[in-house]
Each structure stands twice: as structure tokens, then as C-alpha cells.
Amino acid sequence: MxxxxxxxxxxxxxxxxxxxxxxxxxxxxxxxxxxxxxxxxxxxxxxxxxxxxxxxxxxxxxxxxxxxxxxxxxxxxxxxxxxxxxxxxxxxxxxxxxxxxxxxxxxxxxxxxxxxxxxxxxxxxxxxxxxxxxxxxxxxxxxxxxxxxxxxxxxxxxxxxxxxxSIAFNESQRMAIQSDSSFYSSHDLGGMRGLKAARSIALLSYRNYYTYSKTQKETDQQVTDDYKASSYQRYQGDKLGSRFNAYSYWYLTKAMDSHHLSRNxxxxxxxxxxxxxxxxxxxxxxxxxxxxxxxxxxxxxxxxxxxxxxxxxxxxxxxxxxxxxxxxxxxxxxxxxxxxxxxxxxxx
Incomplete structure (x- = not known):
């Protein structure tokens, strides 16, 4: 770099x-x-x-x-x-x-x-x-x-x-981040729990019903908790949280919302x-x-x-x-x- x-x-x-x-x-x-x-x-x-x-x-x-x-x-x-x-x-x-x-x-x-x-x-x-x-x-x-x-x-x-x-999806993610009180505490890991939840929301827009049916379907028909789809959402939240910060994510989703090719x-x-x-x-x-x-x-x-x-x-x-x-x-x-x-x- x-x-x-x-x-x-x-x-x-x-x-x-x-x-x-x-x-x-x-x-x-x-x-x-x-x-x-x-x-x-x-x-x-x-x-x-x-x-x-x-x-x-x-x-x-x-x-x-x-x-x-x-x-x-x-x-x-x-x-x-x-x-x-x-x-x-x-x-x-x-x-x-x-x-x-x-x-x-x-x-x-x-x-x-x-x-x-x-x-x-x-x-x-x-x-x-x-x-x-x-x-x-x-x-x-x-x-x-x-x-x-x-x-x-x-x-x-x-x-x-x-x-x-798309703005509604982004706002929902920002709401998740803002619901984490540490987002306002001004430190590098602020809003981390909210960021993980935001990532889980985002994944639902990145994939779809058929994707999850194909990749997260249960093989054990007796399971009643800790489903594959549940663990996958948590895993993806943790994965992003290990490499990104909530403040950048919040601002970048705001930038996405601003996109309007014919503005002015x-x-x-x-x-x-x-x-x-x-x-x-x-x-x-x-x-x-x-x-x-x-x-x-x-x-x-x-x-x-x-x-x-x-x-x-x-x-x-x-x-x-x-x-x-x-x-x-x-x-x-x-x-x-x-x-x-x-x-x-x-x-x-």
C-alpha cells in the first residue's frame, strides 16, 4: 500500500x-x-x-x-x-x-x-x-x-x-450501530456490537432466500436452536468487527445514500x-x-x-x-x- x-x-x-x-x-x-x-x-x-x-x-x-x-x-x-x-x-x-x-x-x-x-x-x-x-x-x-x-x-x-x-437498509444498519451506546464513547472499538448487528442486516440484502436455502439449510432435522443461519449471521458480524470500525461504516453508508447522479x-x-x-x-x-x-x-x-x-x-x-x-x-x-x-x- x-x-x-x-x-x-x-x-x-x-x-x-x-x-x-x-x-x-x-x-x-x-x-x-x-x-x-x-x-x-x-x-x-x-x-x-x-x-x-x-x-x-x-x-x-x-x-x-x-x-x-x-x-x-x-x-x-x-x-x-x-x-x-x-x-x-x-x-x-x-x-x-x-x-x-x-x-x-x-x-x-x-x-x-x-x-x-x-x-x-x-x-x-x-x-x-x-x-x-x-x-x-x-x-x-x-x-x-x-x-x-x-x-x-x-x-x-x-x-x-x-x-x-437501499436508503432504508442503510438507515436500519445505522440504527443498529447507534443503539450501541459505546458508539458515542469515542474510542476505536466504539459501536462494535452495533456494527456486528448492522452487518447481519446488510447480509440479508446482499444475499436472498434462495442463497440461504442453499448454503444454510439444516441437515439435522431434530435441531431446535443454534441454527446454521444463526451462527452464520454471528460469524459474519464477528468477521467484519475484527477488521473494520463502526464510525467508517456509518459514514460510508451515508455516502451511499447521497448518490444522485442528476443532483444539480x-x-x-x-x-x-x-x-x-x-x-x-x-x-x-x-x-x-x-x-x-x-x-x-x-x-x-x-x-x-x-x-x-x-x-x-x-x-x-x-x-x-x-x-x-x-x-x-x-x-x-x-x-x-x-x-x-x-x-x-x-x-x-
Whole structure:
């Protein structure tokens, strides 16, 4: 992991200021002489900047996105736990960690941080910009901002605007965190019990009825307590709690809620219609959090977009799991010129 430490104030969309912004990031491979081999990947909610770690099967030394053919960049997002300025960082004004006094930020702020890093790395063109979930929100927002030249977009499992449904899921998770009184005690482990409960809520939106029926079904028909599904929820809560903090989680879900591609722009349809980039939009019909109708809407309104329906029972998490199919679909998209929707739908 590398870090860029800025001496300039970073002014957020709401007018608040972060002094001495730090950006954590990973790069893989080398940029070529033409500077046209940049792949920028935007990570999902609780991931980090090490794309080879959290997206194996798609990113890696021998994968579609590898460090021999591409110069790959992944930045840890503003507010995250993994090296970029976040609620556990020291507030220069007080000399103490921010905790719940961290300034609220938006997807647009996250994208502006990416742009700062791109400028620092002297990147003026991104050949492929890819992201799923909150990463997909960043991909769309960065493209709409028109601050950097982008060759192709790959947008997975997100929407053009946060829906009431996704906001309700996020608010429920924040309520769980806030119900833990330690969240207000201002220490690194504050809100940990609430964070574990929030993760359990989130899992219900990441998967679905069929996923749990397949993976958590009881084999002992006599069991009356401590079910597999129960232990799985507790395990996943503990797992996140061992590597993340409640304050970052709270603020990042707020950032997700802020996503509105046409805010302060004329309209959603016009904003999408002005994205003049060859775009692959991938949705999963079993996704409860971001229903595939939201990805279909994006694809139908970007002039040079094609849509692929990923057939998987794993819901929202499919983009992290079905990497064999994604490799085939994305690889085909990148190889072909003026690909037609009907051709793309035959893949996989």
C-alpha cells in the first residue's frame, strides 16, 4: 500500500474541510509509453485498495486484469478503514481522532479524491473504469463529472440514484450501530456490537432466500436452536468487527445514500445520455439491494451501453463470486468493437 499525503485543505461538497488529506492506494504493473493501459477499479463498501486481494478471479497476475498488460490503480475511499483519512484519523485541530465528529461526505467527494490521486499519478486517461455496488456509484459519478478522459466503463450492481429501499437498509444498519451506546464513547472499538448487528442486516440484502436455502439449510432435522443461519449471521458480524470500525461504516453508508447522479444537473436521463463512453452494465436478477431494473435503466439511457444479466443465486454479492462468468463477459466486451446487446447476451 502507498499513501499520498496532501498539505492542502480538501473542501467537501457540504463546505466542510479536511486538513491534510491522506489517500491510500495500490498500483499494479507499469503505465505504458502511450499512457493508455490504465485500469481504475473502485472498491465496494468494506473492501480496501488491494484489488488483487478482494476481487480474485478477475484481478490478479494471471487474470483478465493483470499487471503485465495493465497499469491497475485502486484507491481506498474517503472515510474507509484502510489508510485513507477516516473517522479514526487524527483531527489536526483537536489532536484527537475524529470518531463521530468526522465531516459527512458524498460519493462526489469520494470521486474528487480519486481525481486528486489521478493528477498526482499523472494519469490523464483511464482506459477502463470498473466498479460494483458503491464502486459502481463512483464509476458513474466520475464519468458524469467529466474531469478525466475515460475509454470504457464497466458498471456492476448499482443504480443511478440511491433508492428509498437501499436508503432504508442503510438507515436500519445505522440504527443498529447507534443503539450501541459505546458508539458515542469515542474510542476505536466504539459501536462494535452495533456494527456486528448492522452487518447481519446488510447480509440479508446482499444475499436472498434462495442463497440461504442453499448454503444454510439444516441437515439435522431434530435441531431446535443454534441454527446454521444463526451462527452464520454471528460469524459474519464477528468477521467484519475484527477488521473494520463502526464510525467508517456509518459514514460510508451515508455516502451511499447521497448518490444522485442528476443532483444539480438538468435531469437523470440527460445526465446519462451525455455519457459518451462505451459501457457495459451488469445486473443480477436475484439482487435484492440493487434490483436489475436499476441497471437496465442505466443501460437504456447511456447511448453506447450494453446490458448483461448475470444469472446467479448469490444476489448482490454475485459480482464478487461469479468471476469466471464475469471474465468471459467483460473479456468479450473489451475485445469487440460496437458490440450489440444480442451478442453480449449470448455470453456465459
Amino acid at each position: 502507498k499513501q499520498l499525503k496532501s498539505s492542502d485543505d480538501f473542501i467537501l461538497e457540504n463546505g466542510e474541510c479536511i486538513e491534510g488529506l491522506t489517500i491510500a492506494y495500490h498500483t499494479y504493473g507499469k503505465i505504458n509509453a502511450a499512457k493508455d493501459n490504465v485500469v481504475w477499479v473502485c472498491h465496494p463498501l468494506t473492501a480496501n485498495s488491494n484489488a488483487f486481494e478482494w476481487w480474485p478471479g478477475l484481478f490478479g497476475e494471471n487474470e483478465l486484469f493483470n499487471d503485465k498488460d495493465h497499469y491497475i490503480v485502486c484507491a481506498n475511499v474517503l472515510g474507509s478503514h484502510y489508510g485513507t483519512t477516516n473517522p479514526l484519523s487524527i483531527n489536526p485541530t483537536t489532536g484527537q481522532p475524529y470518531y463521530h465528529t468526522f465531516p459527512q461526505f458524498t460519493i462526489r467527494d469520494i470521486v474528487r479524491v480519486h481525481q486528486l490521486l489521478a493528477d498526482f499519478l499523472d494519469i490523464t486517461e483511464i482506459a477502463i473504469l470498473i466498479g460494483g455496488s458503491i464502486g459502481g456509484q463512483q464509476v458513474l459519478e466520475w464519468t458524469a463529472a467529466s474531469t478525466i478522459l475515460i475509454g470504457r466503463l464497466i458498471v456492476i450492481g448499482c443504480s443511478a440514484q440511491a433508492s428509498p429501499w 444537473r438538468i435531469s437523470m436521463q440527460q445526465t446519462l445520455s451525455e455519457i459518451d463512453v462505451e459501457t457495459l452494465v451488469i445486473g443480477t436478477p436475484s439482487d435484492l439491494l440493487f434490483p436489475s431494473s436499476e441497471q437496465e435503466y442505466i443501460a437504456n439511457n447511456i447511448p453506447n451501453a450494453v446490458y448483461y444479466a448475470l444469472d446467479s443465486s448469490y444476489g448482490h454479492d454475485s459480482f464478487l463470486i461469479e468471476t469466471v462468468t464475469l471474465t468471459e463477459v467483460i473479456g468479450n466486451f473489451l475485445k469487440q468493437e460496437n458490440i450489440q446487446t444480442k451478442e453480449l447476451l449470448q455470453i456465459g
